[in-house]
Amino acid sequence: MAYLAKYVLKGSRLAAFYKRGYSTASPWVFSEEVRLAKSEGKPIVALESTIITHGMPYPQNLETAKQVENIIRERGAVPATVAILKGQLTIGLSEEELTYLAQAKGVVKASRRDLAPIAAAKLDGATTVAGTIIAAQLADIPVFVTGGIGGVHRHGENTLDISADLNELGRSNTLVVCSGVKSILDIGRTLEYLETQGVCVCAFGETSDFPAFYTTRSGFTAPHRVGDALQAARVLHASRQMKLASGIVVAVPVPQEHAMDEKIIQEAINNALKEADRNGISGKEVTPFILAAVAKATSGASLNANIALIKNNAKVGADIAVEFKKLKNVDDSKNAFNIGSSKGAGKCTSNTSRHFHTSCSRRADESPLFSGDKNCGGDVLVIGGANVDRIYRLKEEGAQSPSAYLRKVVTTLL
Numbered sequence: 001m002a003y004l005a006k007y008v009l010k011g012s013r014l015a016a017f018y019k020r021g022y023s024t025a026s027p028w029v030f031s032e033e034v035r036l037a038k039s040e041g042k043p044i045v046a047l048e049s050t051i052i053t054h055g056m057p058y059p060q061n062l063e064t065a066k067q068v069e070n071i072i073r074e075r076g077a078v079p080a081t082v083a084i085l086k087g088q089l090t091i092g093l094s095e096e097e098l099t100y101l102a103q104a105k106g107v108v109k110a111s112r113r114d115l116a117p118i119a120a121a122k123l124d125g126a127t128t129v130a131g132t133i134i135a136a137q138l139a140d141i142p143v144f145v146t147g148g149i150g151g152v153h154r155h156g157e158n159t160l161d162i163s164a165d166l167n168e169l170g171r172s173n174t175l176v177v178c179s180g181v182k183s184i185l186d187i188g189r190t191l192e193y194l195e196t197q198g199v200c201v202c203a204f205g206e207t208s209d210f211p212a213f214y215t216t217r218s219g220f221t222a223p224h225r226v227g228d229a230l231q232a233a234r235v236l237h238a239s240r241q242m243k244l245a246s247g248i249v250v251a252v253p254v255p256q257e258h259a260m261d262e263k264i265i266q267e268a269i270n271n272a273l274k275e276a277d278r279n280g281i282s283g284k285e286v287t288p289f290i291l292a293a294v295a296k297a298t299s300g301a302s303l304n305a306n307i308a309l310i311k312n313n314a315k316v317g318a319d320i321a322v323e324f325k326k327l328k329n330v331d332d333s334k335n336a337f338n339i340g341s342s343k344g345a346g347k348c349t350s351n352t353s354r355h356f357h358t359s360c361s362r363r364a365d366e367s368p369l370f371s372g373d374k375n376c377g378g379d380v381l382v383i384g385g386a387n388v389d390r391i392y393r394l395k396e397e398g399a400q401s402p403s404a405y406l407r408k409v410v411t412t413l414l
């Protein structure tokens with residue numbers, strides 16, 4: 001409450017939240033920065049907030065969150081940190097809101113199952129990977145950056161403790177940049193589960209090694225590899241063109257200079273897992289508990305690695321968002337040329353004409369409201385049709401001047 005009082009400033013956006021009652025008007029709000037970016041067609045990168053509230057201690061969580069946002073801005077994209085503030089799903093947080101969230105107590109870790117109750121009870125919620133993917137889908141933000149995704153927990157074959165992140169990845173068309181999954185999880189089964197969900201997992205960089213968060217290798221390889229941001233953006237573009245509607249994981253290894261010694265981190269994780277077991281920690285409490293225990297056991301070294309990898313992921317994610325936007329702009333300008341330019345105005349391309357005249361390309365700036373599917377690009381809607389048979393009897397005057405008579409008939413028909 002003390003934090004609340006401190007940050008509830010008169011006239012501020014946060015103050016507005018705390019004055020607001022439950023509203024059924026809009027399921028989400030954008031920050032001013034994100035709203036502008038959307039209207040100007042700038043690339044946007046979604047960011048989760050569980051990493052702020054449950055993944056790192058204060059003040060490192062706040063400093064890192066701000067630095068990550070600035071890295072994204074410096075590389076030409078706009079950051080959109082997602083959280084639920086007093087029940088309002090908020091896409092893009094002001095500095096004031098970030099500051100509040102980084103210190104607030106009792107913020108609920110918000111995965112898919114938690115979103116509606118948090119909104120209904122007007123609580124504060126920090127979105128996990130799953131929760132953030134849902135927001136990114138709602139707001140049409142194709143790229144999302146985080147540190148690590150959830151996965152199949154060790155002994156998951158008995159406990160069925162499998163993060164909802166994996167199912168969400170399976171049913172979204174979001175590209176998630178992360179550093180793989182931690183070895184507190186069962187990495188092999190996590191990859192198997194992602195395969196079952198149809199998620200496209202790509203290692204990023206020189207090798208196909210699937211990273212294990214604190215370390216560059218997990219002993220498993222990713223089924224695909226992308227060498228750079230442009231290649232990753234092409235995979236996203238192709239996936240959307242094919243309307244696959246299943247997610248993409250781009251797994252970026254922690255920069256070598258910040259990678260941890262495999263033996264040291266493994267020992268710290270094993271001890272933390274035993275401690276969690278002794279303390280009866282389960283479900284959504286496991287990951288935050290292990291993170292804190294490992295940071296303590298490594299005297300903060302694991303936290304430094306965590307901060308370094310998320311900053312590096314922000315660079316990669318911003319570059320992918322920028323490259324993807326360029327690919328999208330090429331698509332849009334092709335569409336605009338087909339119908340928007342004076343030369344090609346109103347003409348179907350040979351490609352679109354195959355779909356008859358209902359599929360003429362829509363101008364890039366036109367509303368997709370009546371196109372049915374906003375990706376189909378049609379701007380002519382045909383509902384039903386009619387065949388009209390008319391019989392004309394030729395009179396004498398027509399027989400004497402057939403071409404003049406036909407002109408008259410055509411004019412009547414038009």
Ligand SMILES: O=c1[nH]cc([C@@H]2O[C@H](COP(=O)(O)O)[C@@H](O)[C@H]2O)c(=O)[nH]1
Nearest residue numbers: 050051055128129148150163164284287
């Ligand atoms: O290194 C991390 N891994 C995972 C998380 C968080 O934990 C969530 C997964 O939790 P669960 O296993 O309860 O689904 C992820 O979505 C993410 O928000 C984190 O903060 N740091």
